[in-house]
Amino acid sequence: MSATELKKDVTQYARSLGFERVGIASAEPLKREEAFLKQWIAEGRAGDMDYLEREPERRSRPTDLLPGAKSVIALAMCYAAPQPSPEERGRQSSREAEGRIARYANGRDYHKVIGKKLEAFTRYLEALSSGVQYKTFVDTGPLLERAFAQRAGLGFIGKNTMLITKGLGSWVFLANVVTTLDVPPDAPDDRSCGECRLCIDACPTQAITAPFTLDARRCIAYLTIEQEGPTDQELRGRTEGWIFGCDICQEVCPHNARSSAGGATLPLAEILAISDDDKFHARFAGTPLIRAGRRGLLRNACLAAANLGRHDLVPQLEKLSRQDPHAVVREQAAWALQRLR
Numbered sequence: 001m002s003a004t005e006l007k008k009d010v011t012q013y014a015r016s017l018g019f020e021r022v023g024i025a026s027a028e029p030l031k032r033e034e035a036f037l038k039q040w041i042a043e044g045r046a047g048d049m050d051y052l053e054r055e056p057e058r059r060s061r062p063t064d065l066l067p068g069a070k071s072v073i074a075l076a077m078c079y080a081a082p083q084p085s086p087e088e089r090g091r092q093s094s095r096e097a098e099g100r101i102a103r104y105a106n107g108r109d110y111h112k113v114i115g116k117k118l119e120a121f122t123r124y125l126e127a128l129s130s131g132v133q134y135k136t137f138v139d140t141g142p143l144l145e146r147a148f149a150q151r152a153g154l155g156f157i158g159k160n161t162m163l164i165t166k167g168l169g170s171w172v173f174l175a176n177v178v179t180t181l182d183v184p185p186d187a188p189d190d191r192s193c194g195e196c197r198l199c200i201d202a203c204p205t206q207a208i209t210a211p212f213t214l215d216a217r218r219c220i221a222y223l224t225i226e227q228e229g230p231t232d233q234e235l236r237g238r239t240e241g242w243i244f245g246c247d248i249c250q251e252v253c254p255h256n257a258r259s260s261a262g263g264a265t266l267p268l269a270e271i272l273a274i275s276d277d278d279k280f281h282a283r284f285a286g287t288p289l290i291r292a293g294r295r296g297l298l299r300n301a302c303l304a305a306a307n308l309g310r311h312d313l314v315p316q317l318e319k320l321s322r323q324d325p326h327a328v329v330r331e332q333a334a335w336a337l338q339r340l341r
Helices: 003-016 031-042 056-060 086-094 110-128 145-151 198-202 220-226 268-272 277-284 288-307 311-323 327-340
Strands: 021-026 071-078 099-101 134-137 155-157 163-165 172-179 208-210 242-244 264-266
Touching (some): 003 021, 003 110, 031 056, 071 110, 099 288, 110 172, 145 155, 145 163, 145 172, 163 172, 220 242, 220 288, 242 288, 264 268, 268 288, 268 311, 277 288, 288 311, 311 327
Parallel strands (some): 099 242
Antiparallel strands (some): 021 071, 099 264, 134 172, 155 163
């Protein structure tokens, strides 16, 4: 089989699995991105994400992850919602005072969904070439997935640091397959945001400190998912109604204009009523929200209740401020009560 035929077969099969965008990048190191990552970490912008500090150079060097690697197959799957009907817009409006979750988290854990597709994809690679080696990545391994996707031509990196694809915008899950297969690479996507800075101006916590530079310590997604302790006093009133993740910088992006600006919500009263870890796991098992844990999700819900002016939740907040087993929840509930009063 020729290299051209190999690339065609690989691309067609990936698309048959539901990946709307497929591109090939060389496995050469990303030298510029590696230097940027090391500087970003040195400046403390990673916050509590200590795992990023472990051998950061590996993330830009596929051959360190898989000796003999020749190619990186970059894949993207859309999770955007269509424009809502008038009836749905009415329902969204009625949910505005509830806790918001990032659109990607509305449903099953995407790691598991995409992981099963990658299992089928890698079995196909084995059938194409005996002895082929590979490693798969879905947002959990030490690989600069967005940077390799850009090199593979899937899209360009926006000023909000998200990968922006043609036609799908940034509402995409990414996956990468590092492999010893030598597949002809695609041209990188060299487009840019131009003069647009809507994402920078829209961020309520000013987490995008400069074009293409994100300070995770100020990002609502980090504050509601990654951070373990209490939210910084300066930022508590700026997280709005978000209780898991944030979509603001994507919602304002012109490349995402074709998809719905609405997102999923959860009743704050329901979240604040989760009394122990067992009930939390029973409610959110198999979804991305499990990552925040009960302590994190209730912390976020307390702040959202205050930011949204939910005086009806005062009795629940009072109980949490006195009785919750976690100090961070008690403290954030007390702060919410003070703000509401």
